[in-house]
Amino acid sequence: MSVIYDKIALIGLGLIASSMALAIKRAGLAREITGYARSQQTRDIAREIDLCTVCDTATDAVRDADLVVLCVPVGAMAAVMADIAPALKPGATLSDVGSVKKAVIDAVGPHVPAGVHFVPAHPLAGTEHSGPRAGFAELYDNRWCIIVPADGSDPAAVARLADLWRGMGANVDEMDAEHHDLVLAVTSHTPHLIAYTMVGVADDLSRVTDSEVIKYSAAGFRDFTRIAASDPTMWRDVFLSNKEATLEILGRFTEELFALQRAIRTEDGDHLHDYFTRTRAIRRGIIEAGQDTDAPNFGRAVKPR
Numbered sequence: 200m201s202v203i204y205d206k207i208a209l210i211g212l213g214l215i216a217s218s219m220a221l222a223i224k225r226a227g228l229a230r231e232i233t234g235y236a237r238s239q240q241t242r243d244i245a246r247e248i249d250l251c252t253v254c255d256t257a258t259d260a261v262r263d264a265d266l267v268v269l270c271v272p273v274g275a276m277a278a279v280m281a282d283i284a285p286a287l288k289p290g291a292t293l294s295d296v297g298s299v300k301k302a303v304i305d306a307v308g309p310h311v312p313a314g315v316h317f318v319p320a321h322p323l324a325g326t327e328h329s330g331p332r333a334g335f336a337e338l339y340d341n342r343w344c345i346i347v348p349a350d351g352s353d354p355a356a357v358a359r360l361a362d363l364w365r366g367m368g369a370n371v372d373e374m375d376a377e378h379h380d381l382v383l384a385v386t387s388h389t390p391h392l393i394a395y396t397m398v399g400v401a402d403d404l405s406r407v408t409d410s411e412v413i414k415y416s417a418a419g420f421r422d423f424t425r426i427a428a429s430d431p432t433m434w435r436d437v438f439l440s441n442k443e444a445t446l447e448i449l450g451r452f453t454e455e456l457f458a459l460q461r462a463i464r465t466e467d468g469d470h471l472h473d474y475f476t477r478t479r480a481i482r483r484g485i486i487e488a489g490q491d492t493d494a495p496n497f498g499r500a501v502k503p504r
């Protein structure tokens with residue numbers, strides 16, 4: 200791989216940015232990587248692990264950068280952008296990795312100076328861990344990165360960012376923001392909410408079940424607890440900023456749940472059997488289509504020890 204951007208600036212040095220820095224270095228995709236995080240502690244850790252050139256202000260990090268990537272929680276993107284906007288180099292590309300796209304485009308877009316190319320993106324890869332120590336170079340290998348070109352995005356800037364993500368190991372697709380947010384509400388956001396709920400229910404019952412919930416956790420519940428350990432700030436922001444699509448999917452989810460609840464109450468075994476037969480076919484279809492790669496879901500990646 201060869202250099203795609205001379206200088207890349209990563210704002211927010213958590214799981215996603217640190218994995219980007221390691222994947223960029225692995226493939227030699229940039230000559231220089233700078234980074235900034237709000238907390239002194241995070242900057243100190245990033246320096247200690249030699250992640251990138253860590254700056255004490257966001258404006259120092261983005262100065263002269265050819266690509267700036269916002270890697271902060273979705274709700275923090277607008278404020279960060281307002282701070283760095285005057286320091287962006289004309290002709291630079293600005294991107295982000297937020298889990299929601301329409302709200303980010305609406306919040307960040309108005310701050311983007313003329314002459315800066317805004318190309319939002321979202322890598323469909325992550326874990327429940329946070330912070331600069333959580334990153335690993337393989338996180339994006341064989342995962343999807345969805346690029347969501349804003350209206351009037353420069354095709355050359357889009358193609359260059361796609362090359363960067365491919366260089367980091369990802370497969371790249373394009374989608375519009377609204378469609379992205381609906382697809383992610385189904386595949387990621389609502390499942391996270393269900394996991395949070397299930398773990399909350401188990402916790403509410405803990406007086407009755409004592410420690411048995413943990414002791415006898417089968418794989419399904421263990422996955423729920425893993426997901427429910429994800430960063431609370433990040434997920435608060437995801438739900439508040441993908442409100443419409445999440446509520447739409449939750450509405451459908453509760454309708455189906457009530458139908459299953461009724462089938463159990465009325466002992467309608469045919470309903471249950473038909474439903475589970477249908478869902479099994481969906482799972483098998485995913486496997487036959489080769490969509491289920493080494494990890495059973497895109498968030499299953501585990502940091503190699």
Ligand SMILES: NC(=O)C1=CN([C@@H]2O[C@H](COP(=O)(O)OP(=O)(O)OC[C@H]3O[C@@H](n4cnc5c(N)ncnc54)[C@H](O)[C@@H]3O)[C@@H](O)[C@H]2O)C=CC1
Nearest residue numbers: 211212213214215237271272273275297298325326329330
């Ligand atoms: N964690 C995951 O599995 C995935 C997360 N994302 C998205 O990536 C973004 C970053 O997530 P992670 O790296 O997981 O989070 P993280 O919690 O590991 O890191 C976030 C970083 O942003 C910094 N930060 C927070 N607020 C800030 C502010 N106002 N100004 C400057 N820095 C600030 C924090 O200090 C931290 O360094 C989020 O927008 C999230 O939606 C996308 C794909 C997967």
Ligand SMILES: O=C(O)C(=O)Cc1ccc(O)cc1
Nearest residue numbers: 298323324325326327498499
């Ligand atoms: O850890 C998991 O299971 C995930 O689902 C990771 C993840 C979280 C948020 C995203 O926007 C994309 C991927």
